[in-house]
Amino acid sequence: MTGTGPVLDVQDLHVTFASSGGDVHAVRGASLQIAPGEVVGLVGESGSGKSVLGLTALGLLPRKPEPRLEGVVLLDGLDMITATDEDMRARRGTDISAVFQDPMGSLNPSMRIGAQVAEAAGGATDEEVAEMLAATGIPEPEHKARAYPHELSGGLRQRVMIAMALSRHPKLIIADEPTTALDVTVQAKVLDLLAAASRERGVALLLVTHDLGVAARICDRIAVAYAGRIVEEGTAAQLLQQPHHPYTVGLLASRPRLDGSIAGGDLPTLPGRPPDPRLPLAGCAFAPRCPAADAQCAGPLAIHVNGERRNECHHPGVLTRWPEGGPHAGRRDPILLKAPNPVVAPAMVRGVPPEPAVVVRGAVREFERPKPFPFAKRPAPFTAVAGVDLEVPHAGSVAIVGESGSGKSTLLRMIVGLLEPTAGDVTLGPGAPPQMIFQDAGASLTPWMPIGKQIEERLAALDVPSSERGARVAATLEAVGLPAEAQTAVPRALSGGQRQRAAIARAIAVPPALLACDEPVSALDVSLAAQVLNLLCHLRETLDIALLFVTHDLAAARAVADEVVVMQRGEIVERAATEDLFTDPQHPYTRELLAAVPEIHAMAVPA
Amino acid sequence: MGALVLRRFGALLAVLFGLACIVFVLQTVIPSDPARAMVGANASQEAVEAKKAELGYDDPLPQQFTQYLQRLAQGDLQSSLRTRNEVTADLREFAPATFELAFSAFVLAVAMGLGLGLLLAGGGRAGRIIRIFLIGGASVPAFLTGLLLILVFYSWLGILPASGRVGDNFIVPDGPTNLLVVDSIIGGTPDLTLDALKHLILPALTLALLPALAIARTLSTSLTQVEREDYVRTARSKGLTERTVLLKHALRNASGPALTMSGLQVGLMLGGVVVVERIFAWPGIGLYIDQSIAYSDFPAITGATLLLGTAYVLVNFFVDLTQAWADPRIRTV
């Protein structure tokens, strides 16, 4: 059956999981073809069915709950929907292989790297294994082959996954969010490796990602998924330069960019959320969120095919750019919040600049390392932060960037008082004590307590009279853009973006002088991330809260900060006003960070 | 790995010391009069006092404690009040039988736990039936299981013996290991080996049943969890067969909690030995303790307790090391 046909041919695929709350329609009629050697991106918000499509092609959908499959998924001629388990197993590794998202979890923790690679290759000598590892850019391959996964960095582990995926020269590799869990500096390199390796060997690649920038960097063709369908498809250049479907326009717009076109203003956001996968769809699934929707859009789907391009919009090309602003645009009126004992700073009256929100001088933080055995000499402590000076002005906004392990979070924790500095001083300005927002909003919310109660507790702790609390809770929820029902909901009942808003609501119920945010949006989808970033900026403006923002995402830093501080190995290597840093980086490490960001604009139109 | 062994060994010594301390405290706080017991109920008060002084019971506690530790270090557990032998000599006589029983039961428990755990995690009809059996079985105490097994296999079917280590018609060899099965193999007497094994089955099964169920439950829970791990999906994506995925990737990573559980169960089994040896008239330490309790034979009781405690700690030391072998991440912390 091999020949010139597509390696993967998905026709009208439906995947449905039975669940107690009703059937979950993960994929609702998706079609997609991949030619031999082609590099295709599958892009969309989380929940759009991308991973399920990839797993169907691999024949690796979970068995419980048993999925219902309709349609055709031809993998080099074999229909993965009707094939027996044994037939599908025989194709895996040889015809199709996979690179998954989380390099921490995708390798067997109790098996040496070399053994895992050899197993993927269907048996290989030590020399062959070392060669395969070397081919994916792993230094000292013989040595690394004897290591266990936990002894390698995330980037190296993902290279190992790639080596395994390539080991039997498959016809197709499914790479599901292969770089999402990696540091920015490593992301670009791993992505380029994946693209180069598959092009060199003529292996087709399906790159599943929620980040259009990532897909744009390496793909020939991009398919945009929404609510279980492919709503637009075309060459990378066509989609980026002339998107036809409004959803594609929205995805493009909500991606923070390094060129600063949105700096100062709002990041455009996609309001709303994808439809509930349990509900039936009539007409265009994107209509509730689409600025161009009209009566026609509720009718039967309009499918336009034109050469390489295909879209499912009644009015292709109606939107050339996403309308300005998100859900908060046009609502700049002061929010009904005030500090418990409103301090009209006397300094302000006299025209003296108010005191900074925080001043850090010579902060050092060391962590003890465990002894290797009971009576051993204690090893020298590990220095996470090595003498840092930092100042966040009143109502200012400072971003700290750097790769993971550079000491950003440790510094932040010292500032909010979660960690004692080993040496140096942290002086907080006047006003309510600082609050902190974490990457995982769940971590800061009490899981069983309704959101309203949690906010109320905060108010009580800071002596807000009980008569005022009810109104304050309502105002706070409104200020962070949460519906009133959120008041009685427990965190589990909220989506990721809503949980992060709830965490913010609790932190600002009594506006602190400083809001410290540790990677507040890195766990969120692009469009949700943009909404949360906008929210933070608005809160800063309306409530005079200073922001201290730790992130490894430079684009996010650019969107919110006046000043950016770059940290490497516990020290500040560069600090500058945001514009200067992005236009004229001084330190080589800053330049490396900037170069590593996958960027739609930096993309050359694929040949 | 070397550093880990050292560290765990340090912990082992510390736990043993703690055990010795607890036994000493129990010995001093429990009201009993070993001196009186030794000289006999009819002896004069003077004789009792003299014996007390001789045994050192009049000395201040700290001094008694150091003497106690010194004796322990020399392996001296004093003399039994009942048998008048050195306790160490008594233990040497009774310990091999218990060791043989406990070891067989442990192997049986781990083997049954492994098999049941795999079946359970595999789901399907076998899994469901086993689950019911597990829930029911876990609440039956060992003595009941023992009696039930005796009823079925000895009284009704008459295919297995239910008392002692060996039939009356055999001459028990004298050493070298005092483990009957081993000695009979060394001595080249297959009939004796077979008979010894037959005698082992019922008590070992009784002792092994509850631990096996606990191990099976723990293993199946962690197997179900590991099944969801990304690396299991990776293993499948390599085109490995389900069997290889289960045995090579899932089982080893799921074994940690089951190993811990096995170690804990050894404690339960060593406690259960007293009951089971009594039911099956098994001439081991359990029986020895049982008889010593009736006599308030403190040196004997403490000696046997120390031995069982040490065995428990040692087994868990090896369980720890096995775990470190199974999970390389433990080795480096």
Ligand SMILES: Nc1ncnc2c1ncn2[C@@H]1O[C@H](COP(=O)(O)OP(=O)(O)O)[C@@H](O)[C@H]1O
């Ligand atoms: N095993 C499963 N059981 C039930 N629902 C599932 C399962 N896997 C995925 N889904 C649902 O299918 C939809 C699509 O999921 P997924 O393919 O993971 O999206 P994406 O990869 O685009 O983020 C989601 O609504 C998700 O909750």
Ligand code: SF4
């Ligand atoms: S069909 Fe209508 S609602 Fe759907 S994307 Fe196009 S314009 Fe928007």
Ligand SMILES: [Mg+2]
């Ligand atoms: Mg996904």
